Amino acid sequence: MKSKLFKFLALFLTIGVVAAACGSDSEEAAPATTAAPATTAAETTTTAQVEVVAEGSLLDVVQARGTLNCGVSGSAVAFSETQADGSVTGFDADYCRAVAAAVLGDANAVNFVALTASERFTAVQTGDVDLLMRNTTWTQSRDSSVGMDFGPTTYYDGQQLMARVSDGFSGSSTVADLDGAVVCTNVGTTTEKNIAEAALLAGAEITLLGFETSDEVYETFIAGGCDITTTDGSALVGRKVKQQPADQEWVIFPATPISKEPLGPTYGQNDSAWADAINWTVYATIIMDEYGINQANVDAHVGDEAEVGRLLGGDGELQTGMGLAADAFYQVIKQVGNYSDIYNSNLNPVGLYRDGSANAGWLDGGLIYAPPAR
Secondary structure (H helix, E strand, O other): OOOOEEEEEOOOOOOOOOOOOOOOOOOOOOOOOOOOOEEEHHHHOOOOEEEEEOOOOHHHHHHHHOOEEEEEOOEEOOOEEEOOOOOEEOHHHHHHHHHHHHHHOOOOOEEEEEOOOOOHHHHHHHOOOOEEOOOOEOOOOOOOOOOEEEOOOOEEEOEEEEEEHHHOOOOOOOHHHHOOOEEEEEOOOHHHHHHHHHHHHHOOOOEEEEEOOHHHHHHHHHOOOOOEEEEEHHHHHHHHHHHOOOOOOEEEEOOOOOOOEEEOOEEEOOOHHHHHHHHHHHHHHHHHHHOOOOOOOHHHHOOOOHHHHHHOOOOOOOOHHHOOOOOHHHHHHHHOOOHHHHHHHHHHHHOOOOOOOOOOEHHHOOOEOOOOOO
């Protein structure tokens, strides 16, 4: 521990702009490692205490504690879903594990905290979680007045809509076609504001029904309580794969999303050491992917020269200067995988592929890109 720890009672903050990218839900794909059971925010701290480090960082707190408290949805298809045995699987869940592997040397040293969209930012402010990996969109208000900082975008998404073909909707439908429709979505999200603004601009009058959880949204949609459901496209794809009834056909539209939804790690403001540890964990998975170094072959590259060697803990490594072990990013790749390992194992099974998308690597025409490790 670099500095003395003090504990203070947390002050619950009233957050004016609470909006979360999507509110997707369940998931099934197996991750690279097993997961610890998920808990609720209330179960994490009963006294609502925040650990504060004098002249230090949350990095010190997490390392002293030996466990990463990571906020997830717990019901987001292909991103984070709590399974019957209490384990949590998905793309976001695996990035929680990646951070634990880097910071603690153990990808399983994660306490997953299931949070609704309206709970998540308060959970960061009160210290219930150290990190959010919960389909959270990077926006100006969240980056300023709400008090969050954002790491690298791990998934580039965009809001779309889903409806029944039997109601006259198709892949070529537009927001203007929503006139008179009842639309279900999650409260306290960017989704809610985006669809209201898009409908206004398109001259469509809609009735918005807001729900706290995504399960409620889709239960209502399936039962015919609303005509349309809307959230991030990735969440709609996952729900369509897992929940479309045999007697219904759902369609997702428009082809071009109505919003930009950059999703990635989110944490409290103004803690550069903690931010660096999280950000470079993500960058390491991307850089190793660019070199074709993955969970299966990483051992053969320990001792390589230049950038790969530095990231894996060899000569010139920079991890110890960040407060991490020299082999921190080796542990990430060995225990969890590179970006493609994490993406393909979780998102490909629901039909989300990198090829031709914004989530392809920059060398393949996409937006996934990391600064150099030097």
